Amino acid sequence: MKIVKYFLEFIFIVILFIIFKILGFKLASNMGGYIGKKIGPLFRSKQTILNNIKNALPNTNKADLELIIQSMWENYGRILAEYVFLKDFRKEKLNDYLEIEGKEHLNKVRDSNEQVVFVSGHFNNFELMAMQIEKSGINLAAIYRPLNNIFLNGIMEKIRTKYICKNQIKKGRSGTRELLKSFNNKNSIALMIDQRVSEGEKSNFFGQDAFTTTIPAQLVKKFGCKIVPIHIERYDNFYFKMKIEEPINYNKDSTIDEITLSLNKLLENMILKNPEQWIWSHNRWK
Numbered sequence: 001m002k003i004v005k006y007f008l009e010f011i012f013i014v015i016l017f018i019i020f021k022i023l024g025f026k027l028a029s030n031m032g033g034y035i036g037k038k039i040g041p042l043f044r045s046k047q048t049i050l051n052n053i054k055n056a057l058p059n060t061n062k063a064d065l066e067l068i069i070q071s072m073w074e075n076y077g078r079i080l081a082e083y084v085f086l087k088d089f090r091k092e093k094l095n096d097y098l099e100i101e102g103k104e105h106l107n108k109v110r111d112s113n114e115q116v117v118f119v120s121g122h123f124n125n126f127e128l129m130a131m132q133i134e135k136s137g138i139n140l141a142a143i144y145r146p147l148n149n150i151f152l153n154g155i156m157e158k159i160r161t162k163y164i165c166k167n168q169i170k171k172g173r174s175g176t177r178e179l180l181k182s183f184n185n186k187n188s189i190a191l192m193i194d195q196r197v198s199e200g201e202k203s204n205f206f207g208q209d210a211f212t213t214t215i216p217a218q219l220v221k222k223f224g225c226k227i228v229p230i231h232i233e234r235y236d237n238f239y240f241k242m243k244i245e246e247p248i249n250y251n252k253d254s255t256i257d258e259i260t261l262s263l264n265k266l267l268e269n270m271i272l273k274n275p276e277q278w279i280w281s282h283n284r285w286k
Contacts, residue, residue, distance in 0.1 A: 010151035036077020071276035102244035121194030141167035217259035
Protein backbone atom coordinates (compact mmCIF):
# COMPACT_ATOMS: atom_id res chain seq x y z
CA MET A 1 0.00 0.00 0.00
CA LYS A 2 2.87 2.35 0.73
CA ILE A 3 4.12 1.99 -2.86
CA VAL A 4 0.67 2.96 -4.16
CA LYS A 5 0.61 5.98 -1.84
CA TYR A 6 4.09 7.04 -3.00
CA PHE A 7 3.11 6.66 -6.65
CA LEU A 8 -0.04 8.79 -6.22
CA GLU A 9 2.01 11.45 -4.44
CA PHE A 10 4.49 11.30 -7.32
CA ILE A 11 1.74 11.85 -9.94
CA PHE A 12 0.30 14.74 -7.91
CA ILE A 13 3.70 16.46 -7.59
CA VAL A 14 4.52 16.00 -11.29
CA ILE A 15 1.20 17.61 -12.25
CA LEU A 16 1.93 20.47 -9.86
CA PHE A 17 5.41 20.92 -11.33
CA ILE A 18 3.92 21.25 -14.82
CA ILE A 19 1.41 23.84 -13.60
CA PHE A 20 4.11 25.74 -11.70
CA LYS A 21 6.31 25.94 -14.79
CA ILE A 22 3.43 27.28 -16.88
CA LEU A 23 2.55 29.93 -14.28
CA GLY A 24 6.05 31.37 -13.98
CA PHE A 25 8.15 32.06 -10.89
CA LYS A 26 6.02 34.54 -8.93
CA LEU A 27 2.58 33.05 -9.56
CA ALA A 28 3.92 29.55 -8.95
CA SER A 29 5.51 30.60 -5.66
CA ASN A 30 2.23 32.17 -4.53
CA MET A 31 0.27 29.09 -5.54
CA GLY A 32 2.78 26.85 -3.77
CA GLY A 33 2.47 28.94 -0.62
CA TYR A 34 -1.32 28.62 -0.69
CA ILE A 35 -1.14 24.86 -1.24
CA GLY A 36 1.41 24.53 1.54
CA LYS A 37 -0.88 26.24 4.05
CA LYS A 38 -3.90 24.16 3.04
CA ILE A 39 -2.40 20.71 2.44
CA GLY A 40 0.87 20.69 4.39
CA PRO A 41 -0.73 20.14 7.82
CA LEU A 42 -2.29 16.89 6.54
CA PHE A 43 1.14 15.27 6.18
CA ARG A 44 2.75 16.13 9.53
CA SER A 45 1.64 16.02 13.15
CA LYS A 46 0.73 19.49 14.38
CA GLN A 47 1.43 18.36 17.92
CA THR A 48 5.03 17.49 17.03
CA ILE A 49 5.50 20.92 15.47
CA LEU A 50 3.93 22.64 18.49
CA ASN A 51 6.15 20.65 20.86
CA ASN A 52 9.25 21.55 18.88
CA ILE A 53 8.46 25.28 18.91
CA LYS A 54 7.62 25.18 22.62
CA ASN A 55 10.90 23.37 23.33
CA ALA A 56 12.90 26.02 21.50
CA LEU A 57 10.76 29.09 22.18
CA PRO A 58 8.95 28.41 25.46
CA ASN A 59 7.70 31.99 25.88
CA THR A 60 5.89 32.10 22.54
CA ASN A 61 2.20 32.97 22.92
CA LYS A 62 -0.60 31.09 21.16
CA ALA A 63 -1.11 33.68 18.42
CA ASP A 64 2.59 33.71 17.53
CA LEU A 65 2.69 29.91 17.59
CA GLU A 66 -0.07 29.74 15.01
CA LEU A 67 1.63 32.42 12.89
CA ILE A 68 4.94 30.53 12.91
CA ILE A 69 3.23 27.27 11.93
CA GLN A 70 1.16 28.86 9.17
CA SER A 71 4.18 30.72 7.77
CA MET A 72 6.28 27.54 7.94
CA TRP A 73 3.76 25.65 5.79
CA GLU A 74 3.57 28.54 3.35
CA ASN A 75 7.35 28.46 3.03
CA TYR A 76 7.25 24.69 2.53
CA GLY A 77 4.85 25.19 -0.37
CA ARG A 78 6.88 28.00 -1.90
CA ILE A 79 10.04 25.88 -1.79
CA LEU A 80 8.20 23.05 -3.56
CA ALA A 81 6.98 25.38 -6.30
CA GLU A 82 10.43 26.89 -6.75
CA TYR A 83 12.11 23.56 -7.51
CA VAL A 84 11.12 23.87 -11.17
CA PHE A 85 12.91 27.25 -11.31
CA LEU A 86 16.23 26.12 -9.84
CA LYS A 87 17.50 25.78 -13.42
CA ASP A 88 16.78 29.49 -13.95
CA PHE A 89 18.62 30.41 -10.74
CA ARG A 90 21.56 28.29 -11.89
CA LYS A 91 21.62 30.00 -15.29
CA GLU A 92 21.29 33.42 -13.61
CA LYS A 93 17.91 34.23 -15.21
CA LEU A 94 16.51 34.95 -11.74
CA ASN A 95 19.54 36.77 -10.33
CA ASP A 96 17.43 39.81 -9.42
CA TYR A 97 15.73 37.71 -6.75
CA LEU A 98 18.90 36.70 -4.92
CA GLU A 99 21.28 38.90 -2.94
CA ILE A 100 24.52 37.45 -1.60
CA GLU A 101 26.35 38.98 1.35
CA GLY A 102 29.86 37.85 2.22
CA LYS A 103 30.75 36.68 -1.27
CA GLU A 104 34.33 37.66 -0.56
CA HIS A 105 34.57 34.69 1.82
CA LEU A 106 33.62 32.31 -1.01
CA ASN A 107 36.13 33.95 -3.31
CA LYS A 108 38.88 33.60 -0.72
CA VAL A 109 38.15 29.89 -0.26
CA ARG A 110 38.15 29.41 -4.03
CA ASP A 111 41.33 31.37 -4.70
CA SER A 112 43.27 29.68 -1.90
CA ASN A 113 42.08 26.17 -2.85
CA GLU A 114 41.34 25.74 0.83
CA GLN A 115 38.94 23.01 1.89
CA VAL A 116 36.25 24.08 4.32
CA VAL A 117 32.99 22.76 5.75
CA PHE A 118 29.89 24.84 4.99
CA VAL A 119 27.14 24.41 7.59
CA SER A 120 23.55 25.58 7.61
CA GLY A 121 19.98 24.43 8.19
CA HIS A 122 16.72 23.97 6.29
CA PHE A 123 15.82 27.59 5.75
CA ASN A 124 14.21 29.27 2.75
CA ASN A 125 15.23 28.36 0.02
CA PHE A 126 17.97 26.06 1.28
CA GLU A 127 18.75 24.49 -2.10
CA LEU A 128 20.12 27.81 -3.35
CA MET A 129 22.99 27.76 -0.88
CA ALA A 130 24.95 24.78 -2.24
CA MET A 131 24.16 25.98 -5.76
CA GLN A 132 25.77 29.37 -5.16
CA ILE A 133 28.80 27.85 -3.43
CA GLU A 134 29.48 25.58 -6.42
CA LYS A 135 28.78 28.41 -8.88
CA SER A 136 31.47 30.49 -7.17
CA GLY A 137 34.04 27.96 -8.43
CA ILE A 138 34.55 25.95 -5.25
CA ASN A 139 34.91 22.18 -5.59
CA LEU A 140 32.00 21.00 -3.45
CA ALA A 141 30.24 17.86 -2.28
CA ALA A 142 26.83 18.23 -0.61
CA ILE A 143 25.31 15.78 1.84
CA TYR A 144 21.60 15.11 1.40
CA ARG A 145 18.90 12.88 2.85
CA PRO A 146 17.07 10.81 0.22
CA LEU A 147 13.29 11.17 0.20
CA ASN A 148 11.26 8.24 1.49
CA ASN A 149 9.19 8.37 -1.70
CA ILE A 150 11.31 6.40 -4.17
CA PHE A 151 9.53 7.89 -7.19
CA LEU A 152 9.95 11.51 -6.11
CA ASN A 153 13.48 10.90 -4.92
CA GLY A 154 14.57 10.06 -8.46
CA ILE A 155 13.35 13.44 -9.69
CA MET A 156 14.92 15.32 -6.80
CA GLU A 157 18.29 13.61 -7.23
CA LYS A 158 18.35 14.60 -10.90
CA ILE A 159 17.51 18.22 -10.03
CA ARG A 160 20.16 18.31 -7.32
CA THR A 161 22.98 16.84 -9.38
CA LYS A 162 22.18 18.90 -12.48
CA TYR A 163 21.40 22.31 -11.00
CA ILE A 164 22.45 22.43 -7.34
CA CYS A 165 25.67 20.48 -6.78
CA LYS A 166 26.98 17.73 -9.02
CA ASN A 167 28.67 15.85 -6.16
CA GLN A 168 25.88 14.53 -3.93
CA ILE A 169 26.54 12.27 -0.94
CA LYS A 170 23.74 10.33 0.74
CA LYS A 171 23.39 10.87 4.45
CA GLY A 172 24.28 7.85 6.62
CA ARG A 173 27.20 5.63 7.57
CA SER A 174 28.03 4.67 3.98
CA GLY A 175 27.81 8.35 3.06
CA THR A 176 30.33 9.20 5.79
CA ARG A 177 32.91 6.98 4.07
CA GLU A 178 32.17 8.63 0.75
CA LEU A 179 32.44 12.03 2.42
CA LEU A 180 35.94 11.29 3.70
CA LYS A 181 36.92 10.08 0.24
CA SER A 182 35.53 13.27 -1.29
CA PHE A 183 37.39 15.43 1.23
CA ASN A 184 40.61 13.58 0.43
CA ASN A 185 39.90 14.41 -3.21
CA LYS A 186 40.11 18.12 -2.32
CA ASN A 187 36.39 18.87 -2.17
CA SER A 188 34.85 21.17 0.39
CA ILE A 189 31.74 19.83 2.11
CA ALA A 190 28.28 21.36 2.57
CA LEU A 191 25.78 19.90 5.00
CA MET A 192 22.72 20.72 7.07
CA ILE A 193 23.28 20.32 10.79
CA ASP A 194 19.69 20.84 11.94
CA GLN A 195 18.19 17.36 11.57
CA ARG A 196 18.12 14.64 14.20
CA VAL A 197 20.69 11.93 13.41
CA SER A 198 20.67 8.63 15.28
CA GLU A 199 24.40 8.16 14.64
CA GLY A 200 25.16 11.56 16.15
CA GLU A 201 25.86 12.60 19.73
CA LYS A 202 23.63 14.40 22.20
CA SER A 203 24.38 18.11 22.35
CA ASN A 204 22.53 21.03 23.89
CA PHE A 205 20.11 22.59 21.43
CA PHE A 206 17.79 25.31 22.73
CA GLY A 207 18.41 24.15 26.29
CA GLN A 208 17.73 20.44 25.75
CA ASP A 209 19.83 17.50 24.61
CA ALA A 210 19.32 16.61 20.96
CA PHE A 211 21.07 14.06 18.76
CA THR A 212 23.35 16.16 16.57
CA THR A 213 25.71 15.35 13.72
CA THR A 214 29.38 15.44 14.68
CA ILE A 215 30.63 15.29 11.09
CA PRO A 216 31.80 18.95 10.96
CA ALA A 217 33.64 18.56 14.27
CA GLN A 218 35.26 15.32 13.14
CA LEU A 219 36.49 16.96 9.93
CA VAL A 220 37.89 19.86 11.94
CA LYS A 221 39.77 17.48 14.24
CA LYS A 222 41.04 15.23 11.43
CA PHE A 223 41.98 17.85 8.83
CA GLY A 224 42.19 21.13 10.74
CA CYS A 225 39.72 22.71 8.33
CA LYS A 226 37.63 25.83 8.92
CA ILE A 227 33.86 25.98 9.32
CA VAL A 228 31.88 28.45 7.21
CA PRO A 229 28.33 29.16 8.46
CA ILE A 230 25.88 30.09 5.73
CA HIS A 231 22.28 31.22 6.01
CA ILE A 232 19.45 32.18 3.66
CA GLU A 233 16.25 34.10 4.33
CA ARG A 234 13.21 35.04 2.27
CA TYR A 235 11.73 38.52 2.15
CA ASP A 236 8.86 40.09 0.19
CA ASN A 237 7.71 36.58 -0.78
CA PHE A 238 10.00 36.08 -3.79
CA TYR A 239 13.37 37.53 -2.78
CA PHE A 240 16.26 35.87 -0.98
CA LYS A 241 19.22 37.12 0.96
CA MET A 242 22.05 34.66 1.46
CA LYS A 243 24.79 35.44 3.96
CA ILE A 244 28.18 33.73 4.10
CA GLU A 245 29.81 34.25 7.47
CA GLU A 246 33.51 34.64 8.08
CA PRO A 247 35.22 31.23 8.35
CA ILE A 248 35.68 29.92 11.88
CA ASN A 249 39.10 28.51 12.74
CA TYR A 250 38.66 26.35 15.84
CA ASN A 251 41.46 25.91 18.34
CA LYS A 252 43.23 22.58 17.78
CA ASP A 253 42.55 21.72 21.43
CA SER A 254 38.77 22.08 21.01
CA THR A 255 36.97 18.78 21.51
CA ILE A 256 34.35 17.29 19.19
CA ASP A 257 31.69 18.00 21.82
CA GLU A 258 32.78 21.63 22.16
CA ILE A 259 32.76 22.22 18.41
CA THR A 260 29.38 20.51 18.00
CA LEU A 261 27.87 22.61 20.80
CA SER A 262 29.31 25.77 19.26
CA LEU A 263 27.68 24.95 15.92
CA ASN A 264 24.34 24.27 17.60
CA LYS A 265 24.54 27.76 19.11
CA LEU A 266 25.20 29.20 15.65
CA LEU A 267 22.18 27.31 14.33
CA GLU A 268 20.01 28.62 17.18
CA ASN A 269 20.89 32.20 16.24
CA MET A 270 19.99 31.53 12.61
CA ILE A 271 16.61 30.09 13.63
CA LEU A 272 15.82 32.92 16.06
CA LYS A 273 16.34 35.45 13.28
CA ASN A 274 13.38 34.07 11.31
CA PRO A 275 11.70 31.23 13.26
CA GLU A 276 8.87 31.02 10.72
CA GLN A 277 11.39 30.17 7.98
CA TRP A 278 12.82 27.07 9.65
CA ILE A 279 11.27 23.64 9.14
CA TRP A 280 9.87 22.69 12.57
CA SER A 281 8.31 19.40 11.50
CA HIS A 282 11.44 17.30 12.15
CA ASN A 283 11.46 15.87 15.66
CA ARG A 284 14.81 17.17 16.90
CA TRP A 285 14.27 16.24 20.55
CA LYS A 286 12.88 12.72 20.10
